[in-house]
Amino acid sequence: MKGNIIVGQSGGPTAVINSSLAGVVSAAMELGVEKIYGMHHGIQGFLAEDIVDIRDYVKGQEDIELLKRTPSSFLGSCRYKLPKIEGNEEVYDKMFEIMEKYNIECLFYIGGNDSMDTIKMLSDYAAMKGKPQRFMGVPKTIDNDLPITDHCPGYGSAAKYIAASLKEIIRDNASFGIEKPTVLICEIMGRHAGWLTAAAALSRDVDCEGPDLIYLPEVPFDMDKFMDKVKDLAAKKSSVVIAVSEGAKLADGRFVCELGNASDFVDAFGHKQLSGCAATLANKVAAETGLKTRAVEFSTLQRAATHIASLTDINEAFNVGYLACKAADEGKTGMMITINVDSRAPYQVSYGIYDIHAIANVERPVPAEWITEDGCDVNEGYEAYARPLIMGELQPIMVNGLPRHLVLKRDTYR
Amino acid sequence: MKGNIIVGQSGGPTAVINSSLAGVVSAAMELGVEKIYGMHHGIQGFLAEDIVDIRDYVKGQEDIELLKRTPSSFLGSCRYKLPKIEGNEEVYDKMFEIMEKYNIECLFYIGGNDSMDTIKMLSDYAAMKGKPQRFMGVPKTIDNDLPITDHCPGYGSAAKYIAASLKEIIRDNASFGIEKPTVLICEIMGRHAGWLTAAAALSRDVDCEGPDLIYLPEVPFDMDKFMDKVKDLAAKKSSVVIAVSEGAKLADGRFVCELGNASDFVDAFGHKQLSGCAATLANKVAAETGLKTRAVEFSTLQRAATHIASLTDINEAFNVGYLACKAADEGKTGMMITINVDSRAPYQVSYGIYDIHAIANVERPVPAEWITEDGCDVNEGYEAYARPLIMGELQPIMVNGLPRHLVLKRDTYR
Numbered sequence: 001m002k003g004n005i006i007v008g009q010s011g012g013p014t015a016v017i018n019s020s021l022a023g024v025v026s027a028a029m030e031l032g033v034e035k036i037y038g039m040h041h042g043i044q045g046f047l048a049e050d051i052v053d054i055r056d057y058v059k060g061q062e063d064i065e066l067l068k069r070t071p072s073s074f075l076g077s078c079r080y081k082l083p084k085i086e087g088n089e090e091v092y093d094k095m096f097e098i099m100e101k102y103n104i105e106c107l108f109y110i111g112g113n114d115s116m117d118t119i120k121m122l123s124d125y126a127a128m129k130g131k132p133q134r135f136m137g138v139p140k141t142i143d144n145d146l147p148i149t150d151h152c153p154g155y156g157s158a159a160k161y162i163a164a165s166l167k168e169i170i171r172d173n174a175s176f177g178i179e180k181p182t183v184l185i186c187e188i189m190g191r192h193a194g195w196l197t198a199a200a201a202l203s204r205d206v207d208c209e210g211p212d213l214i215y216l217p218e219v220p221f222d223m224d225k226f227m228d229k230v231k232d233l234a235a236k237k238s239s240v241v242i243a244v245s246e247g248a249k250l251a252d253g254r255f256v257c258e259l260g261n262a263s264d265f266v267d268a269f270g271h272k273q274l275s276g277c278a279a280t281l282a283n284k285v286a287a288e289t290g291l292k293t294r295a296v297e298f299s300t301l302q303r304a305a306t307h308i309a310s311l312t313d314i315n316e317a318f319n320v321g322y323l324a325c326k327a328a329d330e331g332k333t334g335m336m337i338t339i340n341v342d343s344r345a346p347y348q349v350s351y352g353i354y355d356i357h358a359i360a361n362v363e364r365p366v367p368a369e370w371i372t373e374d375g376c377d378v379n380e381g382y383e384a385y386a387r388p389l390i391m392g393e394l395q396p397i398m399v400n401g402l403p404r405h406l407v408l409k410r411d412t413y414r
Numbered sequence: 415m416k417g418n419i420i421v422g423q424s425g426g427p428t429a430v431i432n433s434s435l436a437g438v439v440s441a442a443m444e445l446g447v448e449k450i451y452g453m454h455h456g457i458q459g460f461l462a463e464d465i466v467d468i469r470d471y472v473k474g475q476e477d478i479e480l481l482k483r484t485p486s487s488f489l490g491s492c493r494y495k496l497p498k499i500e501g502n503e504e505v506y507d508k509m510f511e512i513m514e515k516y517n518i519e520c521l522f523y524i525g526g527n528d529s530m531d532t533i534k535m536l537s538d539y540a541a542m543k544g545k546p547q548r549f550m551g552v553p554k555t556i557d558n559d560l561p562i563t564d565h566c567p568g569y570g571s572a573a574k575y576i577a578a579s580l581k582e583i584i585r586d587n588a589s590f591g592i593e594k595p596t597v598l599i600c601e602i603m604g605r606h607a608g609w610l611t612a613a614a615a616l617s618r619d620v621d622c623e624g625p626d627l628i629y630l631p632e633v634p635f636d637m638d639k640f641m642d643k644v645k646d647l648a649a650k651k652s653s654v655v656i657a658v659s660e661g662a663k664l665a666d667g668r669f670v671c672e673l674g675n676a677s678d679f680v681d682a683f684g685h686k687q688l689s690g691c692a693a694t695l696a697n698k699v700a701a702e703t704g705l706k707t708r709a710v711e712f713s714t715l716q717r718a719a720t721h722i723a724s725l726t727d728i729n730e731a732f733n734v735g736y737l738a739c740k741a742a743d744e745g746k747t748g749m750m751i752t753i754n755v756d757s758r759a760p761y762q763v764s765y766g767i768y769d770i771h772a773i774a775n776v777e778r779p780v781p782a783e784w785i786t787e788d789g790c791d792v793n794e795g796y797e798a799y800a801r802p803l804i805m806g807e808l809q810p811i812m813v814n815g816l817p818r819h820l821v822l823k824r825d826t827y828r
Contacts, residue, residue: 013589041592072585078592164816168718171486171819174826175427178455178492181826184714205814209825239826299710300598304582308721310815390815400619401724401804402578405585411623412588412595412653 001031001329003105007054008039008046009073010080010111010118012142014154015161015306016317018074018406020110020138022067023321025058031329037102040408042078043109043118047091049098057408066406068314069396071306074408081114082121085128092125099133106134106328110321112141112152116336117360123334136324137336137356140317142303144195147362148354149338153320154303156313156389159199161305162188162298163390166203166211169296170241177238180292183230183285184241186211187278187297191247194218194366196302198378200243202386212240217247218365219375221256223284229376230285246277256280307403311392316349323351347388415445415743417519421468422453422460423487424494424525424532426556428568429575429720430731432488432820434524434552436481437735439472445743451516454822456492457523457532461505463512471822480820482728483810485720488822495528496535499542506539513547520548520742524735526555526566530750531774537748550738551750551770554731556717558609561776562768563752567734568717570727570803573613575719576602576712577804580617580625583710584655591652594706597644597699598655600625601692601711605661608632608780610716612792614657616800626654631661632779633789635670637698643790644699660691670694721817725806730763737765761802 007024009017021038028036036054039046052075058067067074083091099107107122109115119137126133139146144155166186173184190196194216204210212233215221233240248256260280278295286293320337327335336359338352370382396403421438423431435452442450450468453460466489472481481488497505513521521536523529533551540547553560558569580600587598604610608630618624626647629635647654662670674694692709700707734751741749750773752766784796810817 009589013586041590044592070585071582073589076592077589079590160815164721165715165719167816167819168485168720169714171484171821172427172714172718174823175423175487175491176455176493177826178458178490203816205816205818207819207821207824236828237826238828294714296713296715297711300583300586300708301579301710301715304586305579306582307578387814392815393812395809398807400801401574401806402581402617402619404619405581405621407585407621409588410621412591412651414650414652 001033001105003103004035004037005033005106005108005325006037006039006046006051006102006104007075007108007110008042009075009077010042010109010115011077012303013072013077014140014142014303015071015157015309016153016314017110017140018070019068019314019317020140020153020321021074022064023318024108024138024325025054026064027322027325031325035102037104038075041076042080043082044078044080045076046098047094051102052408057406063406066397066404068318069306069394069403070405070407071304074406076408082118085121085125095122096131096133104133106136108136108138108324108328110138110140112143112146113361113363116146116356119336120334120356120360123356126333134328134331134333136328136332137359138321138324139336139338142196143190143193145193145363145365146359147364148359150341151339151389153313153317155195157306157309158196158302159202159386160310160390161302161308162196162199163202164308165298166200166243167208170203170208170210170239173241174239181234181238181240182292182294183234183282184294184296185278185282186241186243187246187276187295188243189298189302190217190245192217192363194245197243197245198366198382199386201378201383202390211243213242213376214378215244215248215376216366216371217245217249218368219371220251221248223250227288231289234289234291244277244281248277307396309394310390311394312389314394319351327353344384344388347391415447415519417517418449418451419447419520419522419739420451420453420460420465420516420518421489421522421524422456423489423491424456424523424529425491426717427486427491428554428556428717429485429571429723430567430728431524431554432484433482433728433731434554434567434735435488436478437732438522438552438739439468440478441736441739445739449516451518452489455490456494457496458492458494459490460512461508465516466822471820477820480811480818482732483720483808483817484819484821485718488820490822496532499535499539509536510545510547518547520550522550522552522738522742524552524554526557526560527775527777530560530770533750534748534770534774537770540747548742548745548747550742550746551773552735552738553750553752556610557604557607559607559777559779560773561778562773564755565753565803567727567731569609571720571723572610572716573616573800574724574804575716575722576610576613577616578722579712580614580657581622584617584622584624587655588653595648595652595654596706596708597648597696598708598710599692599696600655600657601660601709602657603712603716604631604659606631606777606779608659611657611659612780612796613800615792615797616804625657626651627656627790628792629658629662629790630780630785631659631663632782633785634665635662637664641702645703648703648705658691658695662691721810723808724804725808726803728808733765741767758798758802761805
């Protein structure tokens with residue numbers, strides 16, 4: 001590669017999105033690329049020419065190791081979507097103008113569905129206009145909902161955090177319950193696909209019974225059946241733990257969390273109180289059964305807990321970044337690196353490359369055959385799929401008792 | 415010691431309460447104690463003669479190591495308070511009857527304020543009646559509010575979890591904010607004392623700016639000043655992160671979370687439900703500023719995250735259990751083991767033993783001189799105190815990608 005490269009990170013961060021950045025940067029260093037630029041806050045920052053020289057921060061292998069252990073998007077993120085090409089050519093022209101100004105030959109975008117759409121549009125525009133620049137997608141999403149690739153970097157670490165934390169929470173909840181059980185409802189991310197919520201099942205082992213019920217957004221949520229199941233479990237058990245997706249929906253299409261917000265529940269200031277799915281269900285169970293309930297939301301922790309990231313995931317995230325850079329060097333454009341699982345046991349992967357048009361804007365749900373017939377659990381098909389993805393750890397570099405991170409800017413004062 | 419011993423765990427679990435159990439058991443094994451009993455679910459289980467033989471589960475050093483890495487109360491917990499002696503002698507007589515039946519010479523109770531009260535009353539009753547049994551308290555509480563001891567086992571690990579998680583959350587929140595900041599409000603446990611919330615300050619380092627504001631329950635919460643500070647920060651910053659105690663209270667004595675609850679929601683035990691302080695503030699900020707807000711509750715995770723426990727804390731928890739057993743063997747009763755910090759840098763501790771009467775039912779708040787003048791942060795005095803407590807890690811034993819635990823009973827079916 002004779003020109004420079006630029007990398008951007010987009011959408012919700014993951015625990016390993018910086019491993020993919022480390023992969024791109026490592027390959028570019030090996031290829032002798034002169035300038036390795038980063039977009040500060042993705043395409044949105046790029047359009048404002050907010051561009052950093054990554055080598056100012058990543059000076060050697062120690063920094064690569066720290067970067068791999070740093071949560072969130074090192075370069076900053078955005079949720080900016082490129083407008084459609086027709087009628088918005090000035091935006092695209094500006095993109096290419098900046099690329100030319102910085103002599104950028106290849107652009108890498110690490111992200112999920114929307115980011116792959118960005119790569120598609122930029123490579124389409126380049127093809128239309130006969131531009132030489134190349135564009136490669138690097139998959140990233142805790143939601144695991146990209147098609148073609150077996151799974152997405154970011155998912156394994158979020159799944160590991162969820163399963164490990166749930167194991168700890170299940171032990172905690174089981175410590176009481178000598179008289180009445182506490183019903184603990186744990187809300188997990190994934191508005192449209194239940195991949196993350198399914199990971200609750202990975203907590204099951206000889207030392208953990210796992211959650212009693214798992215509700216994915218793929219299955220319509222039946223409130224009456226849910227209440228019956230909770231009452232039945234509470235009668236038999238000293239602890240009841242339920243995992244539910246933030247995106248759980250009734251058959252009529254309403255989100256479960258909307259039920260908690262539908263009642264004009266107004267706080268002391270006259271503001272409408274918004275509660276989550278778990279809080280809504282916990283309130284309902286408490287009110288109708290008198291049982292003690294607790295709502296737990298893993299919230300942003302599930303996408304940021306690099307301290308317990310999966311080594312498998314970290315390595316795969318690194319590799320898709322590395323291979324995207326190598327593929328671009330070989331002349332590829334408008335494509336995304338994919339992970340193929342050649343064998344689940346022993347776990348062996350190879351990497352592919354795929355036309356971005358087949359990937360952008362397609363969402364992949366949890367397959368119906370992995371969801372149990374009663375719709376409130378996943379089966380061994382899912383476990384065989386997901387267990388290898390959470391294997392292994394990368395020891396954090398601990399300083400002053402805490403994991404050390406590599407940061408572009410320590411404080412957020414403008 | 416010629417007789418047997420029994421150990422109980424009580425109150426909210428911690429990440430290291432089982433290290434203290436491991437300490438008692440290790441000392442008893444060394445002393446050649448014949449039967450090492452455990453109360454299943456504390457005094458409440460004991461009174462129902464729900465007693466286990468700990469050696470059935472802890473057979474050797476590997477089990478001791480697993481026990482040290484197991485969150486929550488291995489023996490189960492309870493929130494049972496012994497009634498006052500006067501007029502309730504039959505309860506006490508039953509306790510001693512069971513102790514005699516099992517030839518129990520010493521009873522150990524691992525817990526916080528209420529548990530130390532239990533030790534006080536049992537040892538008082540033994541003195542009154544001339545009973546030979548001995549009673550020792552082993553300190554445990556994430557709240558860190560026991561007096562006399564410099565700090566309590568359980569606190570260091572919760573503080574480490576809070577600081578490490580907050581570092582990750584701060585990175586996550588900083589990744590967006592290219593246009594408007596997100597105001598993230600993080601709710602931390604500690605109903606009466608702000609020790610845990612103060613730990614948010616430990617996230618500050620060269621790689622992390624830490625939270626912008628820290629609100630302890632020791633300082634009356636001024637809503638107007640809070641809103642002014644948030645608006646001011648939001649104007650200057652691309653990310654605003656606030657740590658607030660679940661027990662934050664207005665000057666008039668109302669909990670902040672009460673403002674968010676239109677009706678006074680009371681749990682089955684008549685306790686006011688304290689979840690929702692962060693949600694209340696996040697709703698208010700969103701409604702009055704139009705900014706995006708996010709409420710995060712560390713919830714039970716902060717007391718259960720043994721996977722990132724502090725090695726200092728694990729070792730001290732082990733030692734207070736070990737020394738309690740040794741002290742009981744030497745004839746002590748009605749006392750609690752304390753931790754004395756002889757030097758903060760380098761960190762050096764010794765252990766003491768103290769009359770339980772000076773400890774039971776006394777709560778220790780964060781000293782006023784460690785809280786900044788504006789009441790929304792802690793200073794270097796706190797950091798010097800707390801930083802040594804979060805140092806070091808004990809590698810979890812990972813099986814199938816997750817930390818392995820030692821469990822008395824895997825499932826919670828009755």
